[in-house]
Amino acid sequence: MLNRILFKDLTLYDKDIITTYTLHSKYRNCDLSFSNLCSWRFLYHTKFAIINGFLVFKFWLSDNKLAYMQPLGEGNLKELCDILAADAYLEGKPFLMLGICPDMKNQLENRLPGKLVFTCKRDYSDYIYLHEDLVALKGKKYQPKRNHINKFKKEYNYEYVPITSVLFGCSHRFQRFPQVPKCVLNN
Template sequence: MKFRKISIQDYNELVPYFKNQKYPLCSYSLPSLLSWQTKAYHPVAALEADSLIIAADYIHQTELRHLILPLSPERDWTPEELHKLCLDSGFPAIWFVPETWLEKVDQEALQNFFTVEEQSAYTDYIYAKEDLAELKGRKYAKKRNLISQFERNFSEDRIDIRSITKEDTPECLDFLEEWCRERKCDRDPEADMACEKIAAANAIELIDNTEFRGLRLSLDGRLVAFGIGNRLTADMGVLHFEKAMGSVKGLYQYFDRECCRRLFSEDILFINKESDMDEPGLAHAKSSYYPIRKEKSFVLTLL
């Protein structure tokens, strides 16, 4: 099986394999797959009959090399077929296997070929879009109060919120650098936050050429927040990146509400806000928006 590195130049060729994509984990977003590339890691792909096979190739941490579930608009793969795929490809594990997939598959066949382990760091938080866009009810009272404080401090004429265009790229990249300095995310170039910074920068560059949609917010002419999302499944969107200056009280809560109102079409009923990477602070922040469920991720490893 011959794999090749994939990039934005391959986008139009790969899109058909994501038609009717039904896996609810954020890892199955094509624009996101193309965004997450660093000097140490890049996605590779191969075609096998009617399916697209995507793998993560690591230059140094070779023990992390893995496949994700094959993507096909026509069919699902059986455990036996996945076993053969791992052997033929040289990748010993399949990451980001949704719990919904595990529930449907032949368990006896699966256990004949793989060990199954939960990846708690990659459990995605799923929300009802209406909850995030409206913030109704007592449980969201603190969010509404913070938004009210923000709106009292900044009149409408001081707030500029609109879609990100190609012309906004330099300004968005400069803001991303400022956001990272605030959080010292460049201290370790291999750490999650540093890698996420690279992915977010790549995503900004891809907005005009993919299904990514971006939203930006400026206060008094200064960019202070941006968000990027896209469709994941027939009724679910994913909010991949959402950055806001922490020094402005209520800004994040206001901007998050606007992202959920503006970035996703009416037929999107659910929003995936990705995982917490087992970081307690991030887990608390995501839980404070009351997800309707958490979509667990599992890894299948060859026996």
């Protein structure tokens, strides 16, 4: 008989337990940043569980696909994958894992030879820019970014202002922007 795993909704109060795994992990992935996890949890209905020494994130993609983030921790990786595959089966979904770093891919291939199919999707890959490149935006590579910035400057009346408690309060209402007619600032 298969048992359901009790995954917990991710909250700000879970930072200590999450960062115990993420900050000490040898894997680097922007999706493992606690800030990113919290920012995207509403869209992906992110949940987590500690399973046999591993931190596991479970989430739902926009097309109702179930996915698990690459696990973090120490233990029997093959056994963990069997547990997660069973959990996916109980959800009526195929087993799908995202955010697999090259080292984790090697571990999975060694422990589960021929059992998994790996697909690299560039849209899900991390990307890194050098600070100097973003400041200057020189060259053909950055032409689309320059075009986007120029279009923004041409179409919008914008200004830089210091962040105050009033502005900070307005930013929290931004999420309800379609229902909020105007955010009025009183200086």
